[in-house]
Amino acid sequence: MKRWMTVMTRGGSVLIVIGLALLLVSFISSGGTSASQGSVTIHDRSWVILDSIVLTPQTDLILKTNADARVDVILLQIESTTLDNWINGYDASGDTLNLANLQAFVRAEPEAVLSNRTGVNLLYQYAPIKVVNITIVASNPTVSYVTLNYQSSILTQLSPVAEVRSLAEFAIPLGLLMATPGIAELMIKRKDPQTLVHNGRTESKSDSRRKNDNGRGEADR
Amino acid sequence: MKSDKGRPFLEIFGLSLSEDYRFPFLEIFCFLYAIGTFAFVSSVSSSVVRGTSSGETVAYNLASLTLGFPLFIFVILILKNLAYGLGSDLERGIFQTLLSYPARRNSILTAKLLSGVGFAVLPFVGIQISALYILAPSVVGPNLPIVLLAFAANLSEPLLLAGIVLLMTLVIKRGALALVTGLILYFGVTNAGLLALFAASGTTPIIGLDILSTINPNLAASRYYSLYSNNTQAGTLLWAPSFGDVLLFLGAGYLIVFSLFLINYLYFSRRFSL
Numbered sequence: 001m002k003r004w005m006t007v008m009t010r011g012g013s014v015l016i017v018i019g020l021a022l023l024l025v026s027f028i029s030s031g032g033t034s035a036s037q038g039s040v041t042i043h044d045r046s047w048v049i050l051d052s053i054v055l056t057p058q059t060d061l062i063l064k065t066n067a068d069a070r071v072d073v074i075l076l077q078i079e080s081t082t083l084d085n086w087i088n089g090y091d092a093s094g095d096t097l098n099l100a101n102l103q104a105f106v107r108a109e110p111e112a113v114l115s116n117r118t119g120v121n122l123l124y125q126y127a128p129i130k131v132v133n134i135t136i137v138a139s140n141p142t143v144s145y146v147t148l149n150y151q152s153s154i155l156t157q158l159s160p161v162a163e164v165r166s167l168a169e170f171a172i173p174l175g176l177l178m179a180t181p182g183i184a185e186l187m188i189k190r191k192d193p194q195t196l197v198h199n200g201r202t203e204s205k206s207d208s209r210r211k212n213d214n215g216r217g218e219a220d221r
Numbered sequence: 222m223k224s225d226k227g228r229p230f231l232e233i234f235g236l237s238l239s240e241d242y243r244f245p246f247l248e249i250f251c252f253l254y255a256i257g258t259f260a261f262v263s264s265v266s267s268s269v270v271r272g273t274s275s276g277e278t279v280a281y282n283l284a285s286l287t288l289g290f291p292l293f294i295f296v297i298l299i300l301k302n303l304a305y306g307l308g309s310d311l312e313r314g315i316f317q318t319l320l321s322y323p324a325r326r327n328s329i330l331t332a333k334l335l336s337g338v339g340f341a342v343l344p345f346v347g348i349q350i351s352a353l354y355i356l357a358p359s360v361v362g363p364n365l366p367i368v369l370l371a372f373a374a375n376l377s378e379p380l381l382l383a384g385i386v387l388l389m390t391l392v393i394k395r396g397a398l399a400l401v402t403g404l405i406l407y408f409g410v411t412n413a414g415l416l417a418l419f420a421a422s423g424t425t426p427i428i429g430l431d432i433l434s435t436i437n438p439n440l441a442a443s444r445y446y447s448l449y450s451n452n453t454q455a456g457t458l459l460w461a462p463s464f465g466d467v468l469l470f471l472g473a474g475y476l477i478v479f480s481l482f483l484i485n486y487l488y489f490s491r492r493f494s495l
Contacts, residue, residue: 003235010247017248018348021255057356130359159259163355 009182015175022168025159037151040138042071045099047139051152052080055128057160063124063136067148072139073122074106075114079133099139127162229324230332236319237336240310241302250298251344257290258352279357280364281446284371285439287353295345296379300403302337304386308396317495326490334482338383346372370471374439377474381436382407384481391485391493414440430460431470435477438470 040048050073055061065073076083086109087101095101106113114134115124118141126134140146310316319329353361353368361368386403390396414437417430434441441462448461462470 006239010242010244013244013248014251014344017252018255021252025256025259131357160355164259167355 005182005185009179012175012178012180012182015171016179017175019168019171019175022159022164022171026157026161026164026168028158029155034156035151035153037149039147039149042138042140042146042148043097044140044143044145046097047099047102047137048097049080049083050136050138050148050150052133052135053152053154054131055126055134055154056131057127057129057163058157059128060155060157061124061126061128061134062153062155063122063126063150064152065122065138065148065150067120067146069140069142069144069146070118070120071146071148072116072118072141073124074102074116074137074139075124075126076112076135076137077114077132078109078112078135080135083135083137099141102137102139129160129162229322230328233319233322233324233329234332234336237306237333238340241306241336242340247344250294251348253294254291254345254348255352257294258287258349259356261286261290275449276360276364277367278446278449279360280367281371281442283357283360284349284353284368285375285443287349287356288371288375291345291349292375292379295341296382296403296407298341298345299338299379299383300386300400302341303383304390304400304403305396306337307333307387308390308394308399311390311394311495312396314495320495326493327486330486330489334387338380342376370442370467371439373475374437374442374467374471377471377478378410378437378439379407380478381474381481382410384478384485387485388481388488391489410437418444434462434470435473438467438474441470442467 036051038050040050042048053061063073063075065071083105084096086105087096090104091098091101106116114126117124128134136150136152138148138150307316310319320326322329349372350361350368382403385406386399389399389402393399410433414433417433418440430440444460445462445464445467
């Protein structure tokens with residue numbers, strides 16, 4: 001086998017195994033699932049912080065909420081202290097849990113809002129692409145008390161699934177493409193050890209010997 | 222006329238490559254590098270990246286975490302190439318054939334080292350840095366020099382071991398014994414470093430931490446970054462290396478590695494006989 005062909009075949013096989021390793025890694029969950037759940041009563045036209053967490057690209061957040069009336073559940077990509085500090089600076093009256101304050105924050109910092117949904121039963125699934133601080137806030141826009149049950153689970157993966165899988169999907173076909181000619185040549189050789197491959201054409205050793213003899217004969221003449 | 226001076230060198234290099242990385246060795250090692258990086262970093266990466274640590278500390282800790290298992294695999298690979306590969310070449314008389322090539326002895330050793338150690342570094346560093354970038358692009362991108370510092374600090378000890386094992390293989394001409402000695406030395410130095418770091422957190426004066434850091438500069442670097450992230454006052458501690466000290470230990474470590482390889486070259490070119 002020619003040297004460049006060997007290099008390409010080995011490069012291809014290395015790409016295939018790296019792709020397979022990445023694919024394997026993307027399917028394995030590290031088993032680290034942490035969950036927190038609870039029940040809160042939200043006063044009329046007020047808000048509460050349900051949870052504050054750090055998510056990495058290897059972690060997925062799954063949030064389920066169930067309330068006895070309509071509530072707003074907001075995912076903010078900030079630390080809870082940032083929200084508290086902002087509201088304390090905004091409203092000096094002391095009624096920091098007033099819904100108007102939260103609405104003012106959302107208006108002032110729209111880039112901090114990852115998602116804002118309204119409903120009785122809600123299900124969130126969020127997979128970040130970078131390290132983010134997440135604060136989960138629930139607010140009650142109605143004029144009566146609302147009881148909200150929530151469960152937030154963090155599913156830890158071995159790797160950022162989306163990136164790793166797309167890399168594997170790129171590496172494996174490229175590796176196959178690089179390795180195929182070399183493997184094909186090896187298989188042909190193994191099938192018929194007498195066969196040589198020249199410029200993609202296969203010929204038996206006796207053919208090539210005959211050709212060489214003819215060439216030598218012509219040269220002698 | 223075209224000069225063929227480099228041809229024997231390339232021939233020996235090619236032979237060494239095909240011998241050291243026979244199918245499927247390279248593939249298995251690359252697979253282990255890729256799997257090891259993700260498997261060992263995932264459980265702790267979130268705890269590393271959370272908190273108030275600076276980007277530099279996070280980058281250093283992340284790089285150190287990913288290096289744990291793959292570094293061990295890398296050590297196995299270079300020991301296999303140098304001790305087992307070179308040793309069996311010596312035992313089977315293949316080295317005699319190599320010495321008959323019209324190449325200087327230094328060139329023969331360079332070809333062997335480039336294949337056994339130089340080429341082994343490429344997939345190791347390539348896969349590791351790519352994996353780190355996938356895991357935390359926002360941390361690795363801006364702190365690439367710190368990541369490279371972590372790699373340099375961690376690679377110094379395996380390279381020193383490679384030098385010792387090479388010298389042993391050349392002197393005793395027995396690959397298996399050199400391989401076992403190399404592994405024992407690797408575990409010995411790593412565990413001595415961990416014990417010394419543990420002792421450094423106490424109040425007893427530590428003797429030899431500086432010497433150990435010269436052999437394994439990662440010891441000083443990890444100490445520096447652990448103190449740096451906790452904002453610990455250096456004055457209250459018995460051993461608190463500064464960033465300058467870390468660079469000094471790194472330089473001294475590589476100077477020792479360089480000297481050891483120089484000894485190997487001198488021995489091979491002047492004293493070595495089959």
